[in-house]
Structure formats: C-alpha cells, structure tokens
Amino acid sequence: MSGTSGGLGGLYQEVILDLARHPHAKGLEDGAAASSHQVNPTCGDEVTLQLHVADGRIDRVRWDGDGCAISQSSASILADLAPGLGLEDLQVRIDAFRTAMRSKGRIEPDEDLLGDAVVLGGVSRYTARVKCAMLAWVAAEAALRSL
Amino acid sequence: MPVAQGTRPRPAETALSDDEVRALRADFPILADERLVYLDSGATSQKPRAVLDAERAYLEHENAAVHRGAHTLAAEATERFEDARATVAEFIGADEDEVSWTLNATAALNTVAGAIGHASAGRGGAEADRFRLRAGDEIVVTELEHHANLIPWQELAARTGATLRFVPIDDDGALRMEEAERVIGSATRIVAFSHVSNVLGGALPVAELVGLAQRVGALTVLDACQSVPHLPVDVRALGVDLAAFSGHKMLGPTGIGVLYGRRELLNALPPFLTGGSMITTVTMEAAEYLPAPQRFEAGTQPVAQAIGLAAAARYLDAVGMDRIAAHEAELGARLAEGLAAIDGVRLLGPAAGAPRVGLASFVVAGVHAHDVGQFLDDRGIAVRVGHHCAQPLHRRLGVTASTRASTALYTTRQEVDVLLEGVRDAVRFFGVAA
Numbered sequence: 001m002s003g004t005s006g007g008l009g010g011l012y013q014e015v016i017l018d019l020a021r022h023p024h025a026k027g028l029e030d031g032a033a034a035s036s037h038q039v040n041p042t043c044g045d046e047v048t049l050q051l052h053v054a055d056g057r058i059d060r061v062r063w064d065g066d067g068c069a070i071s072q073s074s075a076s077i078l079a080d081l082a083p084g085l086g087l088e089d090l091q092v093r094i095d096a097f098r099t100a101m102r103s104k105g106r107i108e109p110d111e112d113l114l115g116d117a118v119v120l121g122g123v124s125r126y127t128a129r130v131k132c133a134m135l136a137w138v139a140a141e142a143a144l145r146s147l
Numbered sequence: 148m149p150v151a152q153g154t155r156p157r158p159a160e161t162a163l164s165d166d167e168v169r170a171l172r173a174d175f176p177i178l179a180d181e182r183l184v185y186l187d188s189g190a191t192s193q194k195p196r197a198v199l200d201a202e203r204a205y206l207e208h209e210n211a212a213v214h215r216g217a218h219t220l221a222a223e224a225t226e227r228f229e230d231a232r233a234t235v236a237e238f239i240g241a242d243e244d245e246v247s248w249t250l251n252a253t254a255a256l257n258t259v260a261g262a263i264g265h266a267s268a269g270r271g272g273a274e275a276d277r278f279r280l281r282a283g284d285e286i287v288v289t290e291l292e293h294h295a296n297l298i299p300w301q302e303l304a305a306r307t308g309a310t311l312r313f314v315p316i317d318d319d320g321a322l323r324m325e326e327a328e329r330v331i332g333s334a335t336r337i338v339a340f341s342h343v344s345n346v347l348g349g350a351l352p353v354a355e356l357v358g359l360a361q362r363v364g365a366l367t368v369l370d371a372c373q374s375v376p377h378l379p380v381d382v383r384a385l386g387v388d389l390a391a392f393s394g395h396k397m398l399g400p401t402g403i404g405v406l407y408g409r410r411e412l413l414n415a416l417p418p419f420l421t422g423g424s425m426i427t428t429v430t431m432e433a434a435e436y437l438p439a440p441q442r443f444e445a446g447t448q449p450v451a452q453a454i455g456l457a458a459a460a461r462y463l464d465a466v467g468m469d470r471i472a473a474h475e476a477e478l479g480a481r482l483a484e485g486l487a488a489i490d491g492v493r494l495l496g497p498a499a500g501a502p503r504v505g506l507a508s509f510v511v512a513g514v515h516a517h518d519v520g521q522f523l524d525d526r527g528i529a530v531r532v533g534h535h536c537a538q539p540l541h542r543r544l545g546v547t548a549s550t551r552a553s554t555a556l557y558t559t560r561q562e563v564d565v566l567l568e569g570v571r572d573a574v575r576f577f578g579v580a581a
Contacts, residue, residue, distance in 0.1 A: 008525045012518075012576075021513075021578065043517050043533040044547040066547055068515035069577070132517060 010122035011129070012069060020069035025079030029062050036142035040131050045071045049139035051082075053147070058082045058090055061140070068132050070123055075136035077116045082140070091144055094137050101130045160469040162477045165559065171195075171466065172557050182527040184562045189345055189506050189553030190531050191395045192376060194459075198398055201458035202451045213450055214424055214441070228450050231457035232440065235405060238460040239371075239390075240381035245413065247406045247443035248453055252372045253295040255391035255406035256339075258443055259368055260299035261419035263337070267307040271417030278366075278416060282308035285334040287365070289314045289322055289351070290543055291344045294536045296370040296391075300339055309336070316543060320347040320496045324355060331359040337366045342374035342385075346537045346551065347496025348479060348506035350374070357386045366412070372396055376555065377475050377504045379468035382407050398463060398555075399456035403449045413439030420445040463556070471556045475505035478554045478563055482507040485567035491574050495549055505554030508535070511570070514577040516548040522573040523550075528566055 028035075032050035039046045045067030052059045061079040065072070082090055097117055100109040105125035109118045123133040163171070172178045174195040178185065185193060211224040229243070236246040249255040265271065266278035280286075286300045290313050304311040312335075314327040331338055338360040343350050353369070360367045369390040374380050376397035382390050389412065394403040408416070418425055418436050422445040427435045436442050463471065480500070486492050486509045487499040495508045511519050520532035531551040534541045541547060552566050 008522060008576075011521065017577065020518075043515075044538065044541070045515070045517075046547075066515075068517035070517070072515075126521070129517070129521070 011126060013119045013122070015116065015119045016069055016073040019073035019076040023072055024076040025060065025062050026064060026076070027062060028064050032062065034143035034146045036139040036146070038135050038139040038142065040067070040071070040135055042131070043068070045132060045135055047071065047075055047135050047139050049075065049078075049136055049143060051140065051143045051147070053087075056086065058085045058087070063136060063139070065135075067135065068129075070120070070129055070132040071135045074117075074120055074133045077120065078136050078140060081115050081117060087144055087147065090140065094141050094144075097137055098134065100124060101133055160467070160473045163466075163470055163474040163556070168474070168557060168559050172559075174462075175557055178557060184526070184528040184565050186552040186554065186558065186562065186566055187529045187531050188376075188555035188558065189373060189396070189551060191401070192398050192555050193557065194398055194400070194455075195462050197462050198400065198455045198458045202400060202455040205451050205454045210451070213448060224450065228448070228453055231453040234457035235453075235460050236407075238464060239375065239405075239407060240383050241407050242410065244438070244440055245407055245410050247408070247413070247440040248448055249391075249404040249406050249443070250402060250449075251395070251404040252370065252391045252393040253404075255404050256295055256368070256370065257299045258406055258419040259389055259391070259408075259416075260303040262416040262443075264303050264306050265417045265419065267303075271415070274415040275417050280304075280307035280309040280336060283334060284309040284336045285332075286311050286337045286339070287314060287331055287335050288312075288338075289340045290316045291320060291322070291347060291537065291540045292339070292341060293345050293370060293372070294538070296339055296341060296368075297539070300337070310334075314340075316540070318544070319498065320344065320349065320540070320544065322351055322356075324352065327356065327359055331356075331363060331365065333363055335360070335363050335365040337368060339368040339370070341370040341372075342380070342390075343377070343504055343506075344496065344537075344540075345373050345506075346508050346535050346540055346549065348483075348503035348508070348553075349497040350378075350502065350504070353385050353387070361386075373504065373506070376463070378472045388412055394452060394456040394459065397456075397459055399459035400449075400452040403452035403456050405456075406443060408439065410439065413442065416442075418442050418445065422446050424448075466556060472504075474556060475554050475558070476502065478505040478558055478560065479503040479507065481560060481563045482552055482554075482566070485563065486570065489567070489571055489574060492570060495544060495546075505558060506551065507553075508549040508551040509570070510546050510549050511574055511577070514573065516550045518577060519550045519570070519573050522576060523566070523569045526565070526569050528569050530566070 033053035035050040037048045047065030049063040061082045063075045100107045111118045175193045211220040213225040213228045233243045236243040266275035267280045367387045369387040371390045371392040375392040390407040395401040425445045483499040487494045491512045493510045516532035
C-alpha cells in the first residue's frame with residue numbers, strides 16, 4: 001500500500017483498514033440472549049455487543065459502537081468468528097485472544113482457534129492499543145457471564 | 148475569541164527567530180533526539196537543564212525539612228523554599244503569601260471546592276460565612292472546562308444542595324456571552340472557568356466574566372493551566388479571586404501546582420487538608436490554623452519541586468513571556484491554517500486566522516483520533532489523542548475524541564510543518580475518501 005510508513009503495516013493490516021471502513025455485523029437486533037456495553041475511558045471508544053443464541057450455541061453476534069480502526073475491526077472479526085460456537089468454546093477463544101494480546105508480541109494468535117483475528121496479532125506490540133483490540137471481546141465475555 | 152486583557156503580546160514584541168529557538172532547544176536534554184517531534188506540551192512540557200539542575204543541586208547540598216527544626220541546614224532549606232514561592236508569585240503578579248503549593252492544578256481546584264465545602268458544613272467561623280453554600284445557591288462553570296474544573300464543582304454542588312449551571316458554547320467553541328449574562332445572576336456564588344481552553348486553544352473573555360461575577364458578588368476561580376506557560380499572566384490585572392495552575396506544563400517538575408488567591412480570601416477560607424505545619428495551637432479537642440499560604444500546606448511539601456518550578460519561572464522570564472506568546476501565536480496560526488486547509492480535516496475551536504495559543508485540536512473525518520495518533524507516532528510525532536479530559540466539550544462538538552497538537556517555546560515552525568505533512572498522509576493512509 002502506498003503511504004504505509006515504517007512498522008505501521010504490521011499494526012494496520014489491509015484487512016483491518018478494510019473492516020474499519022466496511023464493518024461486519026454492525027447494528028443491533030431484537031431478541032439477543034445477552035448484551036454488554038463497554039467503554040474505553042482513555043479514548044471514549046465504546047461498543048455494545050449482543051449475543052444471539054440458538055440451541056445452546058452462538059447463532060450470531062451483533063454490535064454497535066464508535067472507535068478506532070483496531071476496536072472496530074476487532075468487533076467485526078469476533079462477529080465473524082463466533083457463529084456456531086458453543087458458549088464455552090467462545091470463552092476459550094476470548095481467553096486465547098487475551099493471552100496473545102497481552103503477550104507484547106511474544107505469542108502469535110493461534111489461527112486454528114482464532115481465525116481472522118490473527119491479523120490483530122501486531123497490536124500486542126503496542127501496549128496502548130491492546131484495550132482497543134480487546135473491547136468487543138470483553139463485551140462478549142461480560143455478555144456470556146450474564147447468560 | 149478575543150485574547151483576554153493583559154495577555155495579548157504587545158505589537159512591539161517579536162516572535163522568536165529560528166536561531167533563537169534552536170539555541171533554546173539545546174537547553175532541553177530530551178530534545179537532543181532529533182527523531183522526536185514533541186507536540187504534546189499542553190499535556191506536559193519538557194524540562195530545561197536549569198530546572199533539572201536546580202532540583203539536583205538542592206537535593207545534593209541543601210536538602211532538609213522546611214518550616215520545622217532549628218538546625219542550619221533546615222533554615223537554609225526553608226529559605227530556598229520560600230525564595231521559590233516569591234519567584235513564582237512574582238511571575239504571576241501576586242504577593243508571596245497569596246501562593247500556596249499544591250500537588251498539581253487539580254489539587255488546587257479541589258482545595259478551593261473542598262474548603263468551600265467545609266465552610267458550607269459550618270467550619271471556619273464567622274469569617275467563612277461568605278463562602279457558605281446552601282440550596283438555591285448556584286455555581287457556574289463553562290461547557291468547555293477540563294474535568295478538573297468541572298467535577299470538583301459537581302461534587303461541591305451535590306454536598307451543599309447548590310445547583311451547578313454552565314455557560315454554553317457555540318459550534319466554534321466560543322462562549323455564548325449573551326447566555327453568560329443570563330446564567331450568571333443573583334443566585335450565583337462561584338464562577339469557575341478556564342483562561343485558555345486545553346482543547347480549543349482560544350482564550351476566554353476573562354474581563355467580561357469577572358465583570359459579570361463581580362456584579363452579583365460571586366467568587367471567580369480561574370483555571371490558568373494553559374495560559375501561565377504560554378502567555379504573560381498577571382492575576383491582579385485579570386482581577387480573578389482565585390487561580391490554579393500546574394508546574395509540569397510550564398517547564399517545571401511534576402508533583403507541584405499553585406493555588407493563587409487574594410490574601411483576604413485565602414485567610415478567610417477554612418483549610419481543606421489538615422495536619423502538620425499548618426497550625427498554631429493544637430489541643431486534644433481542636434486546632435487553630437496558620438494564615439495562608441501555610442494554611443493550605445498540610446504535611447511535608449514538595450520542596451525540590453518548588454525550587455525546580457522557581458527555576459522554570461526564571462527560565463521563562465529570561466526568554467520573556469511576551470516573546471514566547473508571540474512565538475506560540477505564530478505557531479498556533481500556522482497549525483490552524485495548515486489543518487483547516489486539509490480536505491477531510493475539521494479544526495476545532497477558533498477558525499484559522501482567529502487568535503489562539505499554540506494549540507489546535509482536530510478531527511479527521513472517518514478516522515478515529517487513536518489511529519491518527521498512531522500514524523503520527525510512527526514518524527516520531529507525539530500528539531495527544533482522546534477527549535483530553537473534556538468529555539462534555541467533545542460531546543457538544545459532536546465528536547468522541549480528537550487529536551491535539553500543542554506547542555511550547557521550544558517548538559519550531561518546521562515541527563508544525565512535519566505534523567501537517569503527517570496529517571495529510573494519515574488522511575490518505577486510512578482512505579478517508581472511501
């Protein structure tokens with residue numbers, strides 16, 4: 001990409017920029033089994049995330065919010081990943097994502113487990129941005145707990 | 148917004164030349180890193196060697212407990228500590244007993260609000276009657292305040308039953324003065340406002356607000372954090388009753404701020420924090436308090452920091468606040484004009500060409516401030532992103548966050564140009580047009 005400067009390409013992969021411009025599963029829908037609203041107080045980013053559940057599995061995730069490219073793309077990626085997962089499986093993925101994000105670049109996200117979320121792997125080297133990437137996942141975790 | 152009275156650089160004052168700024172930069176060790184383009188001085192300034200050396204010299208040669216103990220070293224330390232107070236007081240046109248040290252500006256504002264709270268709870272005797280708030284009284288702030296000059300008043304209102312009101316701003320962030328005339332009325336007891344907005348960079352009409360407050364006998368409290376480091380400030384000429392600013396934004400250390408108050412007010416206000424060093428007589432039942440400034444200096448004080456802050460005031464004074472103001476006004480104009488000219492960038496606050504200090508916040512359409520800041524950081528450009536402790540202001544302007552570039556006396560024109568180029572490239576990188 002033209003204009004990519006220095007190590008930024010590792011943070012802002014094309015997928016991330018694209019999802020920030022064209023989010024997936026954005027917009028809340030009636031009938032959610034659980035939802036959670038999370039705010040990042042340092043920047044005012046916010047996300048409301050819904051879990052729609054059918055037969056004990058995640059049917060779909062819907063979300064709404066405002067924020068940076070990292071937080072917005074991360075919500076879209078989670079919404080792509082979650083459908084079909086059992087509730088405990090989703091928690092396993094949230095834990096794995098958190099571990100990778102907090103690793104300061106030492107642990108690459110496991111693609112088998114986290115799918116497209118691997119594109120967010122570069123975020124873990126930018127400690128100030130980890131909360132951005134985690135925002136939707138923290139919301140999903142809080143929603144799971146309320147089920 | 149007009150620059151307030153007594154703060155406008157005199158026309159005769161010329162801005163600093165490029166050579167002069169280069170020479171100043173050599174005094175700041177951190178600026179030796181040529182990769183760094185530091186445009187976050189509104190959050191905290193860098194420190195010249197004179198400040199670092201003053202703190203170290205005190206700690207190496209004169210350190211002792213001040214205002215207690217009778218040994219020679221303690222006497223010398225006390226003298227240095229009080230000299231520092233005199234220097235900082237003179238820097239803002241106050242007398243030395245009108246300057247109390249605090250932890251920072253937030254602590255200074257909380258000291259005022261807290262002391263008025265104590266008075267409202269009946270403390271402070273007859274002298275404190277004038278400060279007592281009750282239901283029906285009103286506290287007035289503005290819509291553009293930093294949280295530090297908003298939340299203490301919210302808390303005070305909640306504790307006393309007073310009502311908190313605010314003077315709204317218009318879409319450009321200017322105070323709506325016709326509303327100020329309506330809001331500041333016979334029930335108003337306190338009017339608290341910023342000298343210069345930490346987000347918008349424009350000065351508030353201090354003289355007019357003081358006039359409105361005095362007409363109804365209300366106290367005025369000025370948040371001078373963004374003016375004292377950048378403009379010549381004379382608290383007497385401004386006519387405010389109380390003012391707060393921090394050391395670390397004016398080339399001084401962290402951990403020190405200033406509460407200025409007119410002598411008779413500080414001596415009538417009950418103390419906020421109580422304990423050692425602020426008393427005359429203590430029994431098991433009660434205590435009597437020293438007059439200001441010690442009245443508001445309970446416990447061990449940040450002595451080295453006070454001495455460092457005095458060194459900062461001397462440094463600024465030697466350059467000349469008029470010249471610093473002229474230099475930063477030029478940088479602010481360059482920032483504002485440059486940002487306003489970029490497609491997809493919204494400049495907050497005074498329009499390009501209107502007076503502002505060297506500070507400009509902006510929003511890139513469709514791109515979050517964190518992403519803009521990250522892009523700039525990759526080039527070594529340090530800016531502030533987020534709500535800058537002014538959520539209600541951002542909400543009023545219809546944004547959740549902004550990117551802020553802010554200057555100090557050591558900022559160069561070239562740094563402003565590097566920022567502008569960075570913002571232009573960020574707009575392309577994030578594909579705003581998409």
